[in-house]
Amino acid sequence: MSEVEEDTQKESEGLSRLTGFSDGVFAIAITLLILNIELPERTGSAAVGVYRVITEWPDILAYVISFLVIGNYWIGHHSVFEDIEYYDRRLLWLNIIYLMFIAFIPFSTALLGDFPGSFPVIVYAGTLALTGIVFAGLWRYAWANGLLDETVDTDQVREITLSILIPSAIFTGSVLVALISARLAMYSWLFLFLADPIQKWLMK
């Protein structure tokens, strides 16, 4: 919303603040996940306490899944910004919008651990699909505007684009599956383990 005429100016200094700020948001979003595991109320009886913690297992599973998901996005961000050499104001904004989706993941995760039915599955998979799409947009923007390291070739650009969009496609697909069955949609996330072979096949 501010600063005149700098929109199209590309700079290389100060890129480390972008990654430092992003790492901060990633670190907080990933650590806030633990707050979603509800602490059972204090109780006089040890047995009741054990029982209450054990019934938190969907929260704990959601914690593990989302930690790995955000971790995966962090690795992606890390690897993409190894290839980005310059930035302009629009790239800063794209990165902030991307971080807005990252910071939303703890909320989607809390829904997933707490609610029955398809709705939380749709919100969760939808958030992750959009996160990937925004990130792919950032990556294509950086490429189209000459913000990349000169050693990066078209093949690498395509490879990274695919590595971002294939998981997004899987999550988008699972949103559709969730309209039929929430459980089936969650199982469909296991296709993520096939992301690499799919990518290799598409790169041929």
Place this chain on the structure above:
Amino acid sequence: MSEVEEDTQKESEGLSRLTGFSDGVFAIAITLLILNIELPERTGSAAVGVYRVITEWPDILAYVISFLVIGNYWIGHHSVFEDIEYYDRRLLWLNIIYLMFIAFIPFSTALLGDFPGSFPVIVYAGTLALTGIVFAGLWRYAWANGLLDETVDTDQVREITLSILIPSAIFTGSVLVALISARLAMYSWLFLFLADPIQKWLMK
């Protein structure tokens, strides 16, 4: 409150800790915004759950607006500190007071999402107006005390001052509008999209 005779001494080393600490505060304030979206209570019925999440839309809108607002302040901080080469103790203090306003934004946002009437709108717009005024003060202080990079000329100083104060003026105006109508005040924030043309017109 401490350290003798260093108040007027200007240094360049250690400026990266100032930006690192500031990035930390920005990252936490922006990520804490998600905690303002209240998680609906667990419920047996999926339909009720969906309904409850959907009625959270003012919280979600407030999340998006505040994320972009804090993001915008971060970009401003980033761009201003590209031009600042030295610091003294007073600049450190001005920066801390500025961060005190940044860290207050999640609270104002929570009010905005939760309460009816003009009061939360006044608190929110007032916080943002003051945040900008403090930041403009920091920028003018740095300029008046020779803490800037030598390549920065008077035009750039004026340009950056305007880019900080125009949004502040819009928020101050909306505080006055809110005395008449909260809704109208919120619509008046759309003038932020005119910040750039206004600035160009003032720079002539």
Place this chain on the structure above:
Amino acid sequence: MSEVEEDTQKESEGLSRLTGFSDGVFAIAITLLILNIELPERTGSAAVGVYRVITEWPDILAYVISFLVIGNYWIGHHSVFEDIEYYDRRLLWLNIIYLMFIAFIPFSTALLGDFPGSFPVIVYAGTLALTGIVFAGLWRYAWANGLLDETVDTDQVREITLSILIPSAIFTGSVLVALISARLAMYSWLFLFLADPIQKWLMK
């Protein structure tokens, strides 16, 4: 609790991780302060909402005071670690114990804003007094073990020690005053504004 024989080995590389980690703890502790301002419950009536926020003023005052206090400690940490060139394992531990007190300040602040009587004032001033004492210990340890920059002379060591211990002495005094009157103890914190003249007088 671990690592053999490295206790007495001094190193200079990796000091930036110590300051980065410390900046993180400072940034989180200072930003968590906002969570202490309780958000009034949603209400149908705007007037009741305004009233409830206004009655939060002790929380808001506590926020401002603690933000400036933690900010002051951060500036102190920043300035001390400009002078520290090397570190050993004991310095890492002293820094962690120091950060344990910093991270405790949001809790003391919450007590201060919420409770009547002398007890919260004693806890708060006691925390701040101890924080300073630990930090003075860290500083003297670094000096006594040759971990400082060679350009730092005995006068500067004494000056910095005083600048840390004078506020600690004021807070210790206020703990005693609080046994008589909580209000008087809080007013006694205004002596902090005399920290600089007192230090100059002691340095003669």
Place this chain on the structure above:
Amino acid sequence: MSEVEEDTQKESEGLSRLTGFSDGVFAIAITLLILNIELPERTGSAAVGVYRVITEWPDILAYVISFLVIGNYWIGHHSVFEDIEYYDRRLLWLNIIYLMFIAFIPFSTALLGDFPGSFPVIVYAGTLALTGIVFAGLWRYAWANGLLDETVDTDQVREITLSILIPSAIFTGSVLVALISARLAMYSWLFLFLADPIQKWLMK
């Protein structure tokens, strides 16, 4: 789950983002510990307030213990990554899984401060034992794949492995002891002070 063929490629640039992100997670996890100390409800009577805070002592003890424990892990991470020169994608993942355990410690700590019986002691000691085991795995992986600084010799590798695994062994032992007595298990943690002599004896 993404990126083709980079799994086995080792790089040195960008290692500072790994440590910066890790420091962020450590800083947040260690500072979140304070949120586990429950703030007693507001009360009209000062005496009741004092009483309520004092009865929080198990929470405060848990805070101190966990702060030192996470601090110890941070020092370990710091010292290990002084020796690591390169990274590959698998090391990034091992580090994220390690951080998942670190971020879990505030939850285990909350259980420990709030619940009676052996169960929280088992969860707490189990978390810490596993954290150490994952970290030892990361260290051995880095060593086995030539990611270490060339000056690190086999003795140092063994020394660091022991310094990670001895505390893990003590925590694993205390899980077994907790099946008999929770109190005894907690006392058994005092063996941590013998970690150094045990290590020296094993290194002979």
